[in-house]
Amino acid sequence: xxxxxxxxxxxxxxxxxxxxxxxxxxxxxxxxxxxxxxxxxxxxxxxxxxxxxxxxxxxxxxxxxxxxxxxxxxxxxxxxxxxxxxxxxxxxxxxxxxxxxxxxxxxxxxxxxxxxxxxxxxxxxxxxxxxxxxxxxxxxxxxxxxxxxxxxxxxxxxxxxxxxxxxxxxxxxxxxxxxxxxxxxxxxxxxxxxxxxxxxxxxxxxxxxxxxxxxxxxxxxxxxxxxxxxxxxxxxxxxxxxxxxxxxxxxxxxxxx
Ligand SMILES: Nc1ncnc2c1ncn2[C@@H]1O[C@H](COP(=O)(O)OP(=O)(O)OP(=O)(O)O)[C@@H](O)[C@H]1O
Numbered sequence: 001x002x003x004x005x006x007x008x009x010x011x012x013x014x015x016x017x018x019x020x021x022x023x024x025x026x027x028x029x030x031x032x033x034x035x036x037x038x039x040x041x042x043x044x045x046x047x048x049x050x051x052x053x054x055x056x057x058x059x060x061x062x063x064x065x066x067x068x069x070x071x072x073x074x075x076x077x078x079x080x081x082x083x084x085x086x087x088x089x090x091x092x093x094x095x096x097x098x099x100x101x102x103x104x105x106x107x108x109x110x111x112x113x114x115x116x117x118x119x120x121x122x123x124x125x126x127x128x129x130x131x132x133x134x135x136x137x138x139x140x141x142x143x144x145x146x147x148x149x150x151x152x153x154x155x156x157x158x159x160x161x162x163x164x165x166x167x168x169x170x171x172x173x174x175x176x177x178x179x180x181x182x183x184x185x186x187x188x189x190x191x192x193x194x195x196x197x198x199x200x201x202x203x204x205x206x207x208x209x210x211x212x213x214x215x216x217x218x219x220x221x222x223x224x225x226x227x228x229x230x231x232x233x234x235x236x237x238x239x240x241x242x243x244x245x246x247x248x249x250x251x252x253x254x255x256x257x
Contacts, residue, residue: 159190
């Protein structure tokens with residue numbers, strides 16, 4: 001797609017639960033090579049929106065396009081293969097496996113060769129495995145955890161586990177990685193480390209959407225911030241303009257605009 005096509009376009013998204021609209025008329029777009037933050041008070045539709053764009057919920061209406069391709073209502077697996085991967089609020093990694101094994105495992109669903117090629121160690125499979133090893137090697141350095149590469153991930157701190165989940169999401173080289181609350185429950189020192197890692201990955205060409213309750217973290221990291229209120233987009237802009245928007249203060253603090 002040409003660079004004028006947004007990386008992600010969400011248009012008129014609606015998702016209802018038992019007749020109640022969790023998300024309604026939600027529209028926004030995300031540019032290539034950006035870190036975009038999504039903030040909003042509790043119940044504003046953040047989780048429902050990312051569940052819809054990643055295929056974990058089926059929207060009732062609206063369109064979602066990834067780099068121009070319609071991905072509305074595809075399964076999570078197909079959306080991931082199209083290039084949109086998400087992490088979860090709770091860390092989804094294999095704690096009994098090493099960090100290296102976690103990263104290699106994350107690449108497997110995206111490898112074209114099937115189990116027969118794998119079993120027979122055919123050259124196509126070998127090439128894919130070698131490429132995954134190179135990618136894992138790059139990523140373990142990017143997240144600063146090389147000394148734990150061959151350790152079971154259960155020994156890592158919660159913040160380090162979040163970094164492993166982030167790196168696992170990047171293994172198949174997605175076009176866009178959606179991070180669902182990447183610093184929730186993480187101590188402040190580790191938050192700074194995660195911030196640094198995301199900035200370095202962005203400088204290396206990765207694009208992110210960050211959905212977070214920690215507004216300060218989002219404002220420091222993101223070049224564009226989208227604010228959800230009541231199931232739709234209330235406003236968006238650069239961090240400074242969003243922070244100065246009286247409606248945002250009202251939505252968060254109940255201070256009348
Ligand atoms: N499975 C569900 N069944 C019924 N209502 C739901 C369901 N999921 C979400 N909702 C409702 O939809 C609205 C939006 O919820 P959502 O979880 O998307 O908001 P959120 O911005 O992610 O909130 P939080 O920041 O608290 O996680 C809320 O009113 C919520 O109660």
